[in-house]
Amino acid sequence: MHNLKYLLAPWVVVLLEKKVLGIKEDSRQIKPGDLFVAIPGYHTDGRFFIDKAIAKGASAVLAETEKKNLDGSIYYRDNVPVIYLQKLSHIICEIASRFYDYPAKKLELVGITGTNGKTTISHLIAQLVNLLGGRGAVMGTLGNGLYNELLPTKNTTSSAIEIQNIFNFLLKKGANVVAMEVSSHGILEHRVSGMSFTAAVFTNLSRDHLDYHGNIKQYELAKWQLFAKNNINQVIFNIDDKVGLKWSQYIPDAITVSIENNIKHEHMNRWLTATKISHHDLGSYIKFNSSWGSGEFSIKLIGLFNVINVLLAFTTLLSLNYPIKQLINCVSYLKSIPGRMEVFKAVNKPTVIVDYAHTPDALSKALTAVRLHYCKGNIWCLFGCGGDRDKGKRPLMGRIAEKLSDRVVISDDNPRTELSQNIIDDILTGLVLPHKALIIPNRFQAIKHMIRNAKNEDILLIAGKGHENYQIFGKHRITYSDRLTVAHLLEIPI
Numbered sequence: 001m002h003n004l005k006y007l008l009a010p011w012v013v014v015l016l017e018k019k020v021l022g023i024k025e026d027s028r029q030i031k032p033g034d035l036f037v038a039i040p041g042y043h044t045d046g047r048f049f050i051d052k053a054i055a056k057g058a059s060a061v062l063a064e065t066e067k068k069n070l071d072g073s074i075y076y077r078d079n080v081p082v083i084y085l086q087k088l089s090h091i092i093c094e095i096a097s098r099f100y101d102y103p104a105k106k107l108e109l110v111g112i113t114g115t116n117g118k119t120t121i122s123h124l125i126a127q128l129v130n131l132l133g134g135r136g137a138v139m140g141t142l143g144n145g146l147y148n149e150l151l152p153t154k155n156t157t158s159s160a161i162e163i164q165n166i167f168n169f170l171l172k173k174g175a176n177v178v179a180m181e182v183s184s185h186g187i188l189e190h191r192v193s194g195m196s197f198t199a200a201v202f203t204n205l206s207r208d209h210l211d212y213h214g215n216i217k218q219y220e221l222a223k224w225q226l227f228a229k230n231n232i233n234q235v236i237f238n239i240d241d242k243v244g245l246k247w248s249q250y251i252p253d254a255i256t257v258s259i260e261n262n263i264k265h266e267h268m269n270r271w272l273t274a275t276k277i278s279h280h281d282l283g284s285y286i287k288f289n290s291s292w293g294s295g296e297f298s299i300k301l302i303g304l305f306n307v308i309n310v311l312l313a314f315t316t317l318l319s320l321n322y323p324i325k326q327l328i329n330c331v332s333y334l335k336s337i338p339g340r341m342e343v344f345k346a347v348n349k350p351t352v353i354v355d356y357a358h359t360p361d362a363l364s365k366a367l368t369a370v371r372l373h374y375c376k377g378n379i380w381c382l383f384g385c386g387g388d389r390d391k392g393k394r395p396l397m398g399r400i401a402e403k404l405s406d407r408v409v410i411s412d413d414n415p416r417t418e419l420s421q422n423i424i425d426d427i428l429t430g431l432v433l434p435h436k437a438l439i440i441p442n443r444f445q446a447i448k449h450m451i452r453n454a455k456n457e458d459i460l461l462i463a464g465k466g467h468e469n470y471q472i473f474g475k476h477r478i479t480y481s482d483r484l485t486v487a488h489l490l491e492i493p494i
């Protein structure tokens with residue numbers, strides 16, 4: 001419970017004392033005594049629901065206004081104050097943190113941003129914290145919660161109010177490190193505005209979400225906002241990525257990580273570099289040198305990109321003063337993340353890998369990884385593209401699949417409101433030999449066909465849906481999972 005006057009200082013000064021029991025931005029969730037925060041959205045406008053929130057017992061309403069002369073003004077509806085504020089969405093994060101008594105200040109909060117690798121790195125950080133005897137939590141695409149107790153979420157980065165509510169929940173659950181994915185949408189929509197991070201990691205930047213950002217420059221600028229506008233104690237950059245390298249020059253005390261020998265003297269602040277990497281069937285062996293000391297370990301994750309993911313997670317914990325020797329001992333126990341280069345093996349059947357590659361860069365990295373670890377038979381690549389999302393990536397992904405695999409199978413991802421055939425046609429325009437691709441829109445049938453027709457020494461990469469347990473056709477979701485389909489067809493437990 002909190003007083004409205006405290007929550008709104010200094011934005012609203014002339015305010016009566018008013019108790020607030022909860023804080024919500026969705027009228028449908030209002031309980032008596034709650035503060036309703038009414039902001040415009042893309043589909044509708046929270047301000048249309050002020051009366052509904054009051055009818056459900058809201059004790060006060062905060063509403064965004066575009067008009068300067070209304071800023072700070074208070075109207076009463078049925079004795080309930082409706083307070084108008086300009087740029088309300090920018091300060092919701094602060095108001096919600098206050099409501100929950102700044103829970104993040106009592107946690108070590110790590111933000112992870114970048115096009116690919118956020119989920120992987122956040123889960124690796126939480127796994128390492130647990131292996132070291134702490135309580136790691138994650139917030140992101142696979143859900144929010146203590147590592148093995150995730151509650152599903154709609155968004156990778158939840159809303160500003162939800163985030164603070166979850167911090168409060170995690171604090172009560174005894175979490176000490178929270179590794180949180182910060183999406184570019186989350187940054188632009190002020191879901192983390194004004195938040196302080198113990199550490200923040202940048203993974204990489206490549207084509208994604210251009211339907212939302214318009215162009216790659218705007219997308220980069222959105223990600224940069226996290227580092228430019230938030231208070232961050234430890235900044236960790238992957239400088240093998242050209243954006244990471246550029247940003248490391250803007251933040252001179254950033255910690256730099258490389259697996260491509262890119263650590264130069266000007267980065268000689270705190271750094272970590274891989275000095276030797278070799279790959280085997282089950283993972284990779286890594287030797288490293290760093291400003292904390294040197295060492296070596298093996299990991300059971302597939303792909304060169306997982307080497308940088310592990311090293312970014314490892315360096316983040318070094319920057320939080322976790323001891324290097326203990327960290328080294330834990331790394332070989334790291335497990336793959338559901339739907340991220342997850343290997344399914346059965347006796348006398350082809351090996352299947354389920355992965356969430358849904359961008360051109362990720363698909364190329366995933367296929368390269370398959371070739372790197374397993375090169376005995378043919379590589380089959382099954383993928384599709386999501387409907388109502390960036391169309392430009394479709395031909396690019398088609399070309400990459402054709403170039404880096406031996407057999408291309410095009411299937412449905414989440415067509416959403418687009419016609420499946422139109423998405424497939426867009427993908428086909430990227431292929432040099434489109435007639436050679438197999439087209440089986442039904443994903444279950446496509447996987448069945450591959451498993452039946454592939455040789456035992458072949459590898460089947462099933463890309464794009466990873467952990468998802470649904471498929472979206474039109475506005476409807478049906479229950480469907482690549483992971484369960486593969487386990488079922490290979491007759492193995494999951």
Ligand SMILES: CC(=O)N[C@H]1[C@@H](OP(=O)(O)OP(=O)(O)OC[C@H]2O[C@@H](n3ccc(=O)[nH]c3=O)[C@H](O)[C@@H]2O)O[C@H](CO)[C@@H](O)[C@@H]1O[C@H](C)C(=O)N[C@@H](C)C(=O)N[C@H](CCC(=O)O)C(=O)O
Nearest residue numbers: 025026027041042043044045046049155156157159183185
């Ligand atoms: C485009 C976008 O970002 N939309 C987000 C936005 O929804 P919206 O603007 O459509 O909301 P709206 O339906 O117009 O409602 C406006 C307001 O009215 C309120 N409302 C609405 C109805 C009602 O009856 N009562 C009521 O009070 C809503 O609670 C909201 O506050 O605010 C919602 C609440 O925070 C988000 O869940 C929603 O994400 C949608 C589902 C989405 O698809 N977002 C994607 C683009 C996204 O954010 N993706 C990134 C990462 C992707 C990645 O990692 O690859 C993510 O972080 O998830």
Ligand SMILES: Nc1ncnc2c1ncn2[C@@H]1O[C@H](COP(=O)(O)OP(=O)(O)OP(=O)(O)O)[C@@H](O)[C@H]1O
Nearest residue numbers: 115116117118119120141305355356357362365366
């Ligand atoms: N460091 C990396 N560089 C390039 N590709 C990567 C990297 N890490 C993972 N990938 C690829 O990207 C896919 C998605 O990985 P992950 O879920 O960790 O990323 P994410 O940033 O959380 O994605 P999203 O924004 O969709 O939540 C993986 O399945 C893999 O194919």
Ligand SMILES: N[C@H](CCC[C@H](N)C(=O)O)C(=O)O
Nearest residue numbers: 358385386389413414464465
């Ligand atoms: N985080 C990504 C997921 C895309 C996954 C793919 N399966 C699809 O539905 O397009 C996005 O929201 O664009």
Ligand SMILES: [Mg+2]
Nearest residue numbers: 118119141156
């Ligand atoms: Mg993610």
